[in-house]
Amino acid sequence: MDNPNIVVIGATGTVGTIFLDLLEKRNFPIGNIKVCASPKSVGKKIRFNGLDLLVEEVTDDIFDDADFAFVSASTEVSRNIVPIAANRGSIVIDDSSAFRMQKNVPLVIPEVNANDLKNHENIVAIPNCSTTQMVMALYPLHVKNPIKRVVADTYQSVSGTGGNAMKELEQQTDQINNGLTTSPDVYPHEIGYNVIPHIEGFLEDGYTKEERKMVEETQKIMHADNLAVSATCVRVPVFVSHSESLHIEFSQSMEVDTVKELLSNFPGVSVIDNPEQNLYPLARNSAGSDEVYVGRIRKDISTPNGIAMWVVSDNLRKGAATNAIQIAEEILAQNLLHT
Ligand SMILES: NC(=O)c1ccc[n+]([C@@H]2O[C@H](COP(=O)([O-])OP(=O)(O)OC[C@H]3O[C@@H](n4cnc5c(N)ncnc54)[C@H](OP(=O)(O)O)[C@@H]3O)[C@@H](O)[C@H]2O)c1
Structure with a gap:
Protein backbone atom coordinates (compact mmCIF):
# COMPACT_ATOMS: atom_id res chain seq x y z
CA MET A 1 0.00 0.00 0.00
CA PRO A 127 -2.10 3.89 28.72
CA ASN A 128 -1.49 6.47 31.38
CA CYS A 129 2.24 7.30 31.60
CA SER A 130 2.69 6.00 35.16
CA THR A 131 0.96 2.72 34.20
CA THR A 132 3.12 2.17 31.10
CA GLN A 133 6.48 2.23 32.83
CA MET A 134 5.20 0.08 35.70
CA VAL A 135 3.78 -2.55 33.34
CA MET A 136 7.01 -2.59 31.30
CA ALA A 137 8.82 -3.60 34.51
CA LEU A 138 6.14 -6.02 35.78
CA TYR A 139 5.23 -7.94 32.64
CA PRO A 140 8.49 -9.84 31.93
CA LEU A 141 8.49 -10.99 35.56
CA HIS A 142 4.79 -11.86 35.63
CA VAL A 143 5.18 -14.18 32.63
CA LYS A 144 7.74 -16.22 34.60
CA ASN A 145 6.21 -15.99 38.06
CA PRO A 146 2.64 -14.62 38.28
CA ILE A 147 2.38 -11.47 40.35
CA LYS A 148 -0.26 -11.42 43.08
CA ARG A 149 0.08 -7.88 44.40
CA VAL A 150 1.93 -4.63 43.73
CA VAL A 151 2.25 -1.55 45.94
CA ALA A 152 3.35 1.42 43.85
CA ASP A 153 4.41 4.88 44.98
CA THR A 154 5.03 7.36 42.19
CA TYR A 155 7.12 10.53 41.93
CA GLN A 156 5.62 12.15 38.84
CA SER A 157 7.07 15.07 36.91
CA VAL A 158 5.05 18.17 36.02
CA SER A 159 5.30 17.55 32.25
CA GLY A 160 2.74 14.80 32.86
CA THR A 161 0.22 17.64 33.24
CA GLY A 162 1.31 19.39 30.05
CA GLY A 163 3.09 22.58 29.02
CA ASN A 164 1.25 24.89 31.45
CA ALA A 165 2.45 22.90 34.44
CA MET A 166 6.07 23.09 33.26
CA LYS A 167 5.75 26.89 33.03
CA GLU A 168 4.18 26.98 36.50
CA LEU A 169 7.07 25.06 38.08
CA GLU A 170 9.64 27.29 36.40
CA GLN A 171 7.81 30.46 37.43
CA GLN A 172 7.22 29.38 41.04
CA THR A 173 10.82 28.28 41.49
CA ASP A 174 11.95 31.75 40.36
CA GLN A 175 9.37 33.48 42.56
CA ILE A 176 10.33 31.47 45.65
CA ASN A 177 14.04 32.06 44.99
CA ASN A 178 13.32 35.78 44.90
CA GLY A 179 11.20 35.80 48.07
CA LEU A 180 7.97 36.48 46.15
CA THR A 181 4.58 34.89 46.80
CA THR A 182 3.18 32.43 44.29
CA SER A 183 -0.38 31.85 43.14
CA PRO A 184 -0.93 28.20 42.20
CA ASP A 185 -3.06 27.69 39.13
CA VAL A 186 -2.49 24.27 37.53
CA TYR A 187 -2.15 22.44 40.88
CA PRO A 188 -4.11 22.96 44.11
CA HIS A 189 -0.86 23.88 45.92
CA GLU A 190 2.56 25.33 45.14
CA ILE A 191 4.60 22.78 43.17
CA GLY A 192 7.86 24.77 43.47
CA TYR A 193 9.97 23.10 46.22
CA ASN A 194 6.97 20.98 47.16
CA VAL A 195 5.64 17.40 46.99
CA ILE A 196 1.88 17.01 46.39
CA PRO A 197 0.20 13.65 47.15
CA HIS A 198 -2.68 14.38 44.83
CA ILE A 199 -2.91 13.70 41.06
CA GLU A 200 -6.38 14.13 39.56
CA GLY A 201 -9.61 14.12 41.54
CA PHE A 202 -10.35 12.05 44.63
CA LEU A 203 -12.77 9.10 44.43
CA GLU A 204 -15.15 7.77 47.07
CA ASP A 205 -12.66 5.21 48.39
CA GLY A 206 -10.01 7.88 49.09
CA TYR A 207 -7.82 6.99 46.10
CA THR A 208 -7.38 9.44 43.22
CA LYS A 209 -8.38 8.86 39.59
CA GLU A 210 -4.71 8.56 38.62
CA GLU A 211 -4.27 5.84 41.25
CA ARG A 212 -7.37 4.03 40.01
CA LYS A 213 -5.98 4.15 36.44
CA MET A 214 -2.85 2.34 37.59
CA VAL A 215 -5.03 -0.49 38.93
CA GLU A 216 -7.53 -0.88 36.10
CA GLU A 217 -5.20 -0.21 33.18
CA THR A 218 -2.56 -2.63 34.51
CA GLN A 219 -5.15 -5.41 34.81
CA LYS A 220 -6.48 -4.73 31.31
CA ILE A 221 -3.09 -4.58 29.55
CA MET A 222 -1.69 -7.63 31.32
CA HIS A 223 -4.98 -9.59 31.08
CA ALA A 224 -4.69 -10.16 34.81
CA ASP A 225 -7.99 -9.29 36.47
CA ASN A 226 -6.84 -10.68 39.82
CA LEU A 227 -3.60 -8.73 40.00
CA ALA A 228 -4.02 -6.48 43.07
CA VAL A 229 -2.51 -3.01 42.79
CA SER A 230 -2.47 -0.22 45.36
CA ALA A 231 -0.91 3.07 44.25
CA THR A 232 -0.11 6.43 45.80
CA CYS A 233 0.55 8.97 43.04
CA VAL A 234 2.61 12.00 43.98
CA ARG A 235 3.57 15.11 42.00
CA VAL A 236 7.16 16.28 42.52
CA PRO A 237 9.02 19.39 41.28
CA VAL A 238 10.78 17.59 38.41
CA PHE A 239 10.25 18.68 34.80
CA VAL A 240 10.50 15.39 32.90
CA SER A 241 10.45 11.66 33.83
CA HIS A 242 8.39 9.80 36.35
CA SER A 243 9.99 7.65 39.06
CA GLU A 244 8.25 4.79 40.86
CA SER A 245 8.96 2.63 43.87
CA LEU A 246 7.39 -0.81 43.39
CA HIS A 247 6.90 -3.55 45.98
CA ILE A 248 5.87 -6.72 44.17
CA GLU A 249 4.56 -9.96 45.66
CA PHE A 250 4.97 -13.00 43.39
CA SER A 251 3.34 -16.44 43.52
CA GLN A 252 6.72 -17.96 44.31
CA SER A 253 10.03 -16.73 45.61
CA MET A 254 12.28 -15.07 43.03
CA GLU A 255 16.02 -14.43 43.11
CA VAL A 256 17.30 -10.91 42.48
CA ASP A 257 19.63 -12.19 39.73
CA THR A 258 16.69 -13.81 37.91
CA VAL A 259 14.76 -10.53 38.08
CA LYS A 260 17.74 -8.65 36.66
CA GLU A 261 18.20 -11.15 33.86
CA LEU A 262 14.53 -11.16 32.85
CA LEU A 263 14.35 -7.38 32.84
CA SER A 264 17.64 -6.96 30.95
CA ASN A 265 16.38 -9.29 28.22
CA PHE A 266 13.07 -7.50 27.76
CA PRO A 267 12.95 -5.01 24.85
CA GLY A 268 12.65 -1.40 26.01
CA VAL A 269 13.87 -2.09 29.55
CA SER A 270 17.41 -1.37 30.81
CA VAL A 271 18.73 -2.34 34.21
CA ILE A 272 21.00 0.18 35.96
CA ASP A 273 21.80 -1.35 39.31
CA ASN A 274 25.13 -0.86 40.99
CA PRO A 275 24.34 0.89 44.27
CA GLU A 276 27.93 0.61 45.51
CA GLN A 277 28.93 2.94 42.70
CA ASN A 278 25.82 5.13 43.22
CA LEU A 279 24.36 3.76 40.02
CA TYR A 280 20.57 3.56 39.81
CA PRO A 281 17.99 5.13 37.47
CA LEU A 282 17.59 8.90 37.76
CA ALA A 283 14.87 11.15 36.34
CA ARG A 284 17.31 13.63 34.82
CA ASN A 285 19.34 10.93 33.11
CA SER A 286 16.31 9.19 31.61
CA ALA A 287 14.75 12.35 30.14
CA GLY A 288 15.02 12.19 26.36
CA SER A 289 15.32 8.39 26.26
CA ASP A 290 12.75 5.87 25.06
CA GLU A 291 13.79 3.22 27.60
CA VAL A 292 12.30 2.22 30.94
CA TYR A 293 15.11 2.03 33.52
CA VAL A 294 15.01 -0.29 36.54
CA GLY A 295 17.35 -0.41 39.52
CA ARG A 296 17.57 -0.82 43.33
CA ILE A 297 16.35 -4.39 42.72
CA ARG A 298 16.28 -6.22 46.04
CA LYS A 299 14.33 -8.73 48.10
CA ASP A 300 11.39 -7.14 49.87
CA ILE A 301 12.18 -8.23 53.41
CA SER A 302 8.60 -7.74 54.57
CA THR A 303 7.24 -10.74 52.62
CA PRO A 304 8.69 -14.13 51.54
CA ASN A 305 7.96 -13.79 47.79
CA GLY A 306 8.60 -10.07 47.49
CA ILE A 307 10.87 -7.95 45.30
CA ALA A 308 11.31 -4.18 45.57
CA MET A 309 12.57 -1.98 42.74
CA TRP A 310 12.88 1.58 41.41
CA VAL A 311 11.57 2.33 37.90
CA VAL A 312 12.21 5.55 35.95
CA SER A 313 11.11 6.59 32.46
CA ASP A 314 10.53 9.70 30.35
CA ASN A 315 6.76 10.17 30.63
CA LEU A 316 6.61 12.14 27.37
CA ARG A 317 8.34 9.37 25.42
CA LYS A 318 7.57 5.80 26.47
CA GLY A 319 4.73 7.23 28.58
N1 LIG B 1 2.28 14.61 29.26
C1 LIG B 1 2.31 13.30 29.47
O1 LIG B 1 3.21 12.75 30.11
C2 LIG B 1 1.21 12.45 28.92
C3 LIG B 1 1.35 11.08 28.97
C4 LIG B 1 0.33 10.27 28.48
C5 LIG B 1 -0.77 10.87 27.92
N2 LIG B 1 -0.87 12.24 27.89
C6 LIG B 1 -2.08 12.83 27.30
O2 LIG B 1 -1.72 13.48 26.09
C7 LIG B 1 -2.60 14.58 25.86
C8 LIG B 1 -1.79 15.85 25.60
O3 LIG B 1 -0.96 16.13 26.71
P1 LIG B 1 0.15 17.27 26.65
O4 LIG B 1 0.95 17.04 27.88
O5 LIG B 1 0.85 17.31 25.34
O6 LIG B 1 -0.73 18.60 26.82
P2 LIG B 1 -0.38 20.12 26.41
O7 LIG B 1 1.07 20.38 26.48
O8 LIG B 1 -1.28 20.95 27.25
O9 LIG B 1 -0.83 20.23 24.88
C9 LIG B 1 -2.17 20.16 24.50
C10 LIG B 1 -2.29 20.19 22.99
O10 LIG B 1 -3.67 20.07 22.64
C11 LIG B 1 -4.05 21.16 21.80
N3 LIG B 1 -5.47 21.50 21.99
C12 LIG B 1 -6.06 22.06 23.07
N4 LIG B 1 -7.37 22.25 22.83
C13 LIG B 1 -7.61 21.79 21.58
C14 LIG B 1 -8.76 21.71 20.75
N5 LIG B 1 -9.96 22.16 21.17
N6 LIG B 1 -8.63 21.19 19.52
C15 LIG B 1 -7.44 20.75 19.07
N7 LIG B 1 -6.31 20.80 19.80
C16 LIG B 1 -6.40 21.32 21.04
C17 LIG B 1 -3.13 22.28 22.23
O11 LIG B 1 -3.09 23.30 21.24
P3 LIG B 1 -2.60 24.81 21.58
O12 LIG B 1 -1.10 24.78 21.62
O13 LIG B 1 -3.14 25.59 20.45
O14 LIG B 1 -3.21 25.18 22.91
C18 LIG B 1 -1.82 21.51 22.34
O15 LIG B 1 -1.31 21.25 21.07
C19 LIG B 1 -3.53 14.63 27.08
O16 LIG B 1 -4.71 13.93 26.77
C20 LIG B 1 -2.73 13.89 28.14
O17 LIG B 1 -3.57 13.32 29.13
C21 LIG B 1 0.10 13.04 28.34
Whole structure:
Protein backbone atom coordinates (compact mmCIF):
# COMPACT_ATOMS: atom_id res chain seq x y z
CA MET A 1 0.00 0.00 0.00
CA ASP A 2 0.96 3.67 -0.29
CA ASN A 3 2.49 5.36 2.71
CA PRO A 4 -0.22 6.25 5.23
CA ASN A 5 -1.69 9.74 5.48
CA ILE A 6 -1.52 11.18 8.97
CA VAL A 7 -3.31 13.79 11.05
CA VAL A 8 -1.76 14.92 14.34
CA ILE A 9 -4.14 16.63 16.78
CA GLY A 10 -2.37 18.55 19.57
CA ALA A 11 0.70 19.02 17.38
CA THR A 12 1.85 22.13 19.31
CA GLY A 13 1.62 20.42 22.72
CA THR A 14 4.23 18.86 24.97
CA VAL A 15 3.55 15.34 23.71
CA GLY A 16 2.68 16.41 20.13
CA THR A 17 6.02 18.18 19.66
CA ILE A 18 7.99 15.10 20.69
CA PHE A 19 5.70 12.91 18.62
CA LEU A 20 6.50 14.87 15.44
CA ASP A 21 10.19 14.71 16.27
CA LEU A 22 9.95 10.93 16.65
CA LEU A 23 8.04 10.56 13.37
CA GLU A 24 11.03 12.18 11.67
CA LYS A 25 13.73 10.33 13.61
CA ARG A 26 12.14 6.89 13.23
CA ASN A 27 11.53 7.46 9.51
CA PHE A 28 7.88 6.60 9.91
CA PRO A 29 6.41 6.19 6.39
CA ILE A 30 4.18 9.17 5.59
CA GLY A 31 2.03 9.97 2.57
CA ASN A 32 0.81 13.37 3.61
CA ILE A 33 0.66 14.90 7.07
CA LYS A 34 -1.70 17.48 8.57
CA VAL A 35 -1.18 19.12 11.96
CA CYS A 36 -3.93 20.57 14.15
CA ALA A 37 -4.16 22.36 17.49
CA SER A 38 -6.56 24.68 19.31
CA PRO A 39 -8.02 27.67 17.47
CA LYS A 40 -5.37 29.95 19.01
CA SER A 41 -2.59 28.13 17.12
CA VAL A 42 -4.30 27.91 13.74
CA GLY A 43 -2.02 29.45 11.08
CA LYS A 44 1.21 28.90 13.04
CA LYS A 45 3.97 26.99 11.27
CA ILE A 46 5.62 23.80 12.46
CA ARG A 47 8.90 22.69 10.91
CA PHE A 48 8.75 19.03 9.91
CA ASN A 49 11.08 17.07 7.64
CA GLY A 50 12.43 20.31 6.16
CA LEU A 51 8.96 21.72 5.44
CA ASP A 52 6.79 24.32 7.16
CA LEU A 53 3.46 22.71 8.06
CA LEU A 54 0.56 25.07 8.67
CA VAL A 55 -1.42 24.36 11.83
CA GLU A 56 -5.03 23.72 10.85
CA GLU A 57 -8.36 23.78 12.61
CA VAL A 58 -9.85 20.41 13.58
CA THR A 59 -12.82 19.75 11.29
CA ASP A 60 -14.70 16.52 10.65
CA ASP A 61 -13.46 16.51 7.04
CA ILE A 62 -9.82 16.56 8.01
CA PHE A 63 -10.03 12.84 8.81
CA ASP A 64 -11.47 11.86 5.44
CA ASP A 65 -8.24 10.78 3.78
CA ALA A 66 -6.29 10.11 7.01
CA ASP A 67 -5.15 6.54 7.64
CA PHE A 68 -3.89 7.42 11.13
CA ALA A 69 -5.09 10.16 13.50
CA PHE A 70 -2.83 10.72 16.51
CA VAL A 71 -4.76 12.58 19.19
CA SER A 72 -2.83 14.26 22.01
CA ALA A 73 -4.94 17.15 23.24
CA SER A 74 -7.15 16.55 26.29
CA THR A 75 -9.73 14.02 27.42
CA GLU A 76 -12.52 16.41 26.52
CA VAL A 77 -11.19 17.01 23.00
CA SER A 78 -10.70 13.27 22.52
CA ARG A 79 -14.26 12.51 23.60
CA ASN A 80 -15.52 14.82 20.85
CA ILE A 81 -13.26 14.05 17.94
CA VAL A 82 -12.07 10.45 18.31
CA PRO A 83 -15.45 8.89 17.38
CA ILE A 84 -15.72 11.23 14.37
CA ALA A 85 -12.25 10.29 13.13
CA ALA A 86 -12.90 6.56 13.69
CA ASN A 87 -16.24 6.73 11.84
CA ARG A 88 -14.56 8.40 8.90
CA GLY A 89 -12.13 5.50 8.61
CA SER A 90 -9.00 6.71 10.40
CA ILE A 91 -7.30 4.50 12.93
CA VAL A 92 -7.13 6.74 15.96
CA ILE A 93 -4.28 6.38 18.42
CA ASP A 94 -5.50 8.31 21.43
CA ASP A 95 -3.32 9.58 24.27
CA SER A 96 -6.18 10.52 26.57
CA SER A 97 -8.03 8.48 29.19
CA ALA A 98 -11.38 8.89 27.39
CA PHE A 99 -11.60 5.41 25.83
CA ARG A 100 -8.98 3.36 27.66
CA MET A 101 -11.35 1.19 29.63
CA GLN A 102 -13.89 0.71 26.83
CA LYS A 103 -14.12 -3.05 26.02
CA ASN A 104 -13.79 -2.66 22.24
CA VAL A 105 -10.75 -0.36 22.54
CA PRO A 106 -7.37 -2.09 22.83
CA LEU A 107 -5.14 -0.44 25.45
CA VAL A 108 -1.68 -1.23 24.21
CA ILE A 109 1.97 -1.31 25.14
CA PRO A 110 3.43 -3.04 22.05
CA GLU A 111 6.12 -4.97 23.97
CA VAL A 112 3.38 -6.42 26.20
CA ASN A 113 0.10 -6.88 24.32
CA ALA A 114 0.61 -6.11 20.62
CA ASN A 115 -1.76 -9.01 19.88
CA ASP A 116 -4.69 -7.00 21.24
CA LEU A 117 -4.37 -4.69 18.24
CA LYS A 118 -5.99 -7.40 16.10
CA ASN A 119 -9.33 -6.56 17.73
CA HIS A 120 -9.22 -2.84 17.06
CA GLU A 121 -12.34 -1.12 15.76
CA ASN A 122 -10.43 1.97 14.60
CA ILE A 123 -9.64 3.27 18.12
CA VAL A 124 -6.53 2.26 20.07
CA ALA A 125 -5.71 3.88 23.41
CA ILE A 126 -2.31 4.39 24.95
CA PRO A 127 -2.10 3.89 28.72
CA ASN A 128 -1.49 6.47 31.38
CA CYS A 129 2.24 7.30 31.60
CA SER A 130 2.69 6.00 35.16
CA THR A 131 0.96 2.72 34.20
CA THR A 132 3.12 2.17 31.10
CA GLN A 133 6.48 2.23 32.83
CA MET A 134 5.20 0.08 35.70
CA VAL A 135 3.78 -2.55 33.34
CA MET A 136 7.01 -2.59 31.30
CA ALA A 137 8.82 -3.60 34.51
CA LEU A 138 6.14 -6.02 35.78
CA TYR A 139 5.23 -7.94 32.64
CA PRO A 140 8.49 -9.84 31.93
CA LEU A 141 8.49 -10.99 35.56
CA HIS A 142 4.79 -11.86 35.63
CA VAL A 143 5.18 -14.18 32.63
CA LYS A 144 7.74 -16.22 34.60
CA ASN A 145 6.21 -15.99 38.06
CA PRO A 146 2.64 -14.62 38.28
CA ILE A 147 2.38 -11.47 40.35
CA LYS A 148 -0.26 -11.42 43.08
CA ARG A 149 0.08 -7.88 44.40
CA VAL A 150 1.93 -4.63 43.73
CA VAL A 151 2.25 -1.55 45.94
CA ALA A 152 3.35 1.42 43.85
CA ASP A 153 4.41 4.88 44.98
CA THR A 154 5.03 7.36 42.19
CA TYR A 155 7.12 10.53 41.93
CA GLN A 156 5.62 12.15 38.84
CA SER A 157 7.07 15.07 36.91
CA VAL A 158 5.05 18.17 36.02
CA SER A 159 5.30 17.55 32.25
CA GLY A 160 2.74 14.80 32.86
CA THR A 161 0.22 17.64 33.24
CA GLY A 162 1.31 19.39 30.05
CA GLY A 163 3.09 22.58 29.02
CA ASN A 164 1.25 24.89 31.45
CA ALA A 165 2.45 22.90 34.44
CA MET A 166 6.07 23.09 33.26
CA LYS A 167 5.75 26.89 33.03
CA GLU A 168 4.18 26.98 36.50
CA LEU A 169 7.07 25.06 38.08
CA GLU A 170 9.64 27.29 36.40
CA GLN A 171 7.81 30.46 37.43
CA GLN A 172 7.22 29.38 41.04
CA THR A 173 10.82 28.28 41.49
CA ASP A 174 11.95 31.75 40.36
CA GLN A 175 9.37 33.48 42.56
CA ILE A 176 10.33 31.47 45.65
CA ASN A 177 14.04 32.06 44.99
CA ASN A 178 13.32 35.78 44.90
CA GLY A 179 11.20 35.80 48.07
CA LEU A 180 7.97 36.48 46.15
CA THR A 181 4.58 34.89 46.80
CA THR A 182 3.18 32.43 44.29
CA SER A 183 -0.38 31.85 43.14
CA PRO A 184 -0.93 28.20 42.20
CA ASP A 185 -3.06 27.69 39.13
CA VAL A 186 -2.49 24.27 37.53
CA TYR A 187 -2.15 22.44 40.88
CA PRO A 188 -4.11 22.96 44.11
CA HIS A 189 -0.86 23.88 45.92
CA GLU A 190 2.56 25.33 45.14
CA ILE A 191 4.60 22.78 43.17
CA GLY A 192 7.86 24.77 43.47
CA TYR A 193 9.97 23.10 46.22
CA ASN A 194 6.97 20.98 47.16
CA VAL A 195 5.64 17.40 46.99
CA ILE A 196 1.88 17.01 46.39
CA PRO A 197 0.20 13.65 47.15
CA HIS A 198 -2.68 14.38 44.83
CA ILE A 199 -2.91 13.70 41.06
CA GLU A 200 -6.38 14.13 39.56
CA GLY A 201 -9.61 14.12 41.54
CA PHE A 202 -10.35 12.05 44.63
CA LEU A 203 -12.77 9.10 44.43
CA GLU A 204 -15.15 7.77 47.07
CA ASP A 205 -12.66 5.21 48.39
CA GLY A 206 -10.01 7.88 49.09
CA TYR A 207 -7.82 6.99 46.10
CA THR A 208 -7.38 9.44 43.22
CA LYS A 209 -8.38 8.86 39.59
CA GLU A 210 -4.71 8.56 38.62
CA GLU A 211 -4.27 5.84 41.25
CA ARG A 212 -7.37 4.03 40.01
CA LYS A 213 -5.98 4.15 36.44
CA MET A 214 -2.85 2.34 37.59
CA VAL A 215 -5.03 -0.49 38.93
CA GLU A 216 -7.53 -0.88 36.10
CA GLU A 217 -5.20 -0.21 33.18
CA THR A 218 -2.56 -2.63 34.51
CA GLN A 219 -5.15 -5.41 34.81
CA LYS A 220 -6.48 -4.73 31.31
CA ILE A 221 -3.09 -4.58 29.55
CA MET A 222 -1.69 -7.63 31.32
CA HIS A 223 -4.98 -9.59 31.08
CA ALA A 224 -4.69 -10.16 34.81
CA ASP A 225 -7.99 -9.29 36.47
CA ASN A 226 -6.84 -10.68 39.82
CA LEU A 227 -3.60 -8.73 40.00
CA ALA A 228 -4.02 -6.48 43.07
CA VAL A 229 -2.51 -3.01 42.79
CA SER A 230 -2.47 -0.22 45.36
CA ALA A 231 -0.91 3.07 44.25
CA THR A 232 -0.11 6.43 45.80
CA CYS A 233 0.55 8.97 43.04
CA VAL A 234 2.61 12.00 43.98
CA ARG A 235 3.57 15.11 42.00
CA VAL A 236 7.16 16.28 42.52
CA PRO A 237 9.02 19.39 41.28
CA VAL A 238 10.78 17.59 38.41
CA PHE A 239 10.25 18.68 34.80
CA VAL A 240 10.50 15.39 32.90
CA SER A 241 10.45 11.66 33.83
CA HIS A 242 8.39 9.80 36.35
CA SER A 243 9.99 7.65 39.06
CA GLU A 244 8.25 4.79 40.86
CA SER A 245 8.96 2.63 43.87
CA LEU A 246 7.39 -0.81 43.39
CA HIS A 247 6.90 -3.55 45.98
CA ILE A 248 5.87 -6.72 44.17
CA GLU A 249 4.56 -9.96 45.66
CA PHE A 250 4.97 -13.00 43.39
CA SER A 251 3.34 -16.44 43.52
CA GLN A 252 6.72 -17.96 44.31
CA SER A 253 10.03 -16.73 45.61
CA MET A 254 12.28 -15.07 43.03
CA GLU A 255 16.02 -14.43 43.11
CA VAL A 256 17.30 -10.91 42.48
CA ASP A 257 19.63 -12.19 39.73
CA THR A 258 16.69 -13.81 37.91
CA VAL A 259 14.76 -10.53 38.08
CA LYS A 260 17.74 -8.65 36.66
CA GLU A 261 18.20 -11.15 33.86
CA LEU A 262 14.53 -11.16 32.85
CA LEU A 263 14.35 -7.38 32.84
CA SER A 264 17.64 -6.96 30.95
CA ASN A 265 16.38 -9.29 28.22
CA PHE A 266 13.07 -7.50 27.76
CA PRO A 267 12.95 -5.01 24.85
CA GLY A 268 12.65 -1.40 26.01
CA VAL A 269 13.87 -2.09 29.55
CA SER A 270 17.41 -1.37 30.81
CA VAL A 271 18.73 -2.34 34.21
CA ILE A 272 21.00 0.18 35.96
CA ASP A 273 21.80 -1.35 39.31
CA ASN A 274 25.13 -0.86 40.99
CA PRO A 275 24.34 0.89 44.27
CA GLU A 276 27.93 0.61 45.51
CA GLN A 277 28.93 2.94 42.70
CA ASN A 278 25.82 5.13 43.22
CA LEU A 279 24.36 3.76 40.02
CA TYR A 280 20.57 3.56 39.81
CA PRO A 281 17.99 5.13 37.47
CA LEU A 282 17.59 8.90 37.76
CA ALA A 283 14.87 11.15 36.34
CA ARG A 284 17.31 13.63 34.82
CA ASN A 285 19.34 10.93 33.11
CA SER A 286 16.31 9.19 31.61
CA ALA A 287 14.75 12.35 30.14
CA GLY A 288 15.02 12.19 26.36
CA SER A 289 15.32 8.39 26.26
CA ASP A 290 12.75 5.87 25.06
CA GLU A 291 13.79 3.22 27.60
CA VAL A 292 12.30 2.22 30.94
CA TYR A 293 15.11 2.03 33.52
CA VAL A 294 15.01 -0.29 36.54
CA GLY A 295 17.35 -0.41 39.52
CA ARG A 296 17.57 -0.82 43.33
CA ILE A 297 16.35 -4.39 42.72
CA ARG A 298 16.28 -6.22 46.04
CA LYS A 299 14.33 -8.73 48.10
CA ASP A 300 11.39 -7.14 49.87
CA ILE A 301 12.18 -8.23 53.41
CA SER A 302 8.60 -7.74 54.57
CA THR A 303 7.24 -10.74 52.62
CA PRO A 304 8.69 -14.13 51.54
CA ASN A 305 7.96 -13.79 47.79
CA GLY A 306 8.60 -10.07 47.49
CA ILE A 307 10.87 -7.95 45.30
CA ALA A 308 11.31 -4.18 45.57
CA MET A 309 12.57 -1.98 42.74
CA TRP A 310 12.88 1.58 41.41
CA VAL A 311 11.57 2.33 37.90
CA VAL A 312 12.21 5.55 35.95
CA SER A 313 11.11 6.59 32.46
CA ASP A 314 10.53 9.70 30.35
CA ASN A 315 6.76 10.17 30.63
CA LEU A 316 6.61 12.14 27.37
CA ARG A 317 8.34 9.37 25.42
CA LYS A 318 7.57 5.80 26.47
CA GLY A 319 4.73 7.23 28.58
CA ALA A 320 3.15 8.93 25.56
CA ALA A 321 4.74 9.76 22.17
CA THR A 322 7.03 6.74 21.76
CA ASN A 323 4.31 4.31 22.75
CA ALA A 324 1.92 5.95 20.28
CA ILE A 325 4.31 5.68 17.36
CA GLN A 326 5.24 2.10 18.29
CA ILE A 327 1.53 1.22 18.13
CA ALA A 328 1.30 2.67 14.62
CA GLU A 329 4.45 0.79 13.57
CA GLU A 330 2.95 -2.40 14.96
CA ILE A 331 -0.35 -1.83 13.11
CA LEU A 332 1.61 -1.53 9.88
CA ALA A 333 3.78 -4.56 10.68
CA GLN A 334 0.69 -6.68 11.43
CA ASN A 335 -1.06 -5.36 8.33
CA LEU A 336 -4.00 -4.11 10.38
CA LEU A 337 -4.65 -0.87 8.55
CA HIS A 338 -8.17 -0.88 7.11
CA THR A 339 -9.01 -4.47 8.09
N1 LIG B 1 2.28 14.61 29.26
C1 LIG B 1 2.31 13.30 29.47
O1 LIG B 1 3.21 12.75 30.11
C2 LIG B 1 1.21 12.45 28.92
C3 LIG B 1 1.35 11.08 28.97
C4 LIG B 1 0.33 10.27 28.48
C5 LIG B 1 -0.77 10.87 27.92
N2 LIG B 1 -0.87 12.24 27.89
C6 LIG B 1 -2.08 12.83 27.30
O2 LIG B 1 -1.72 13.48 26.09
C7 LIG B 1 -2.60 14.58 25.86
C8 LIG B 1 -1.79 15.85 25.60
O3 LIG B 1 -0.96 16.13 26.71
P1 LIG B 1 0.15 17.27 26.65
O4 LIG B 1 0.95 17.04 27.88
O5 LIG B 1 0.85 17.31 25.34
O6 LIG B 1 -0.73 18.60 26.82
P2 LIG B 1 -0.38 20.12 26.41
O7 LIG B 1 1.07 20.38 26.48
O8 LIG B 1 -1.28 20.95 27.25
O9 LIG B 1 -0.83 20.23 24.88
C9 LIG B 1 -2.17 20.16 24.50
C10 LIG B 1 -2.29 20.19 22.99
O10 LIG B 1 -3.67 20.07 22.64
C11 LIG B 1 -4.05 21.16 21.80
N3 LIG B 1 -5.47 21.50 21.99
C12 LIG B 1 -6.06 22.06 23.07
N4 LIG B 1 -7.37 22.25 22.83
C13 LIG B 1 -7.61 21.79 21.58
C14 LIG B 1 -8.76 21.71 20.75
N5 LIG B 1 -9.96 22.16 21.17
N6 LIG B 1 -8.63 21.19 19.52
C15 LIG B 1 -7.44 20.75 19.07
N7 LIG B 1 -6.31 20.80 19.80
C16 LIG B 1 -6.40 21.32 21.04
C17 LIG B 1 -3.13 22.28 22.23
O11 LIG B 1 -3.09 23.30 21.24
P3 LIG B 1 -2.60 24.81 21.58
O12 LIG B 1 -1.10 24.78 21.62
O13 LIG B 1 -3.14 25.59 20.45
O14 LIG B 1 -3.21 25.18 22.91
C18 LIG B 1 -1.82 21.51 22.34
O15 LIG B 1 -1.31 21.25 21.07
C19 LIG B 1 -3.53 14.63 27.08
O16 LIG B 1 -4.71 13.93 26.77
C20 LIG B 1 -2.73 13.89 28.14
O17 LIG B 1 -3.57 13.32 29.13
C21 LIG B 1 0.10 13.04 28.34
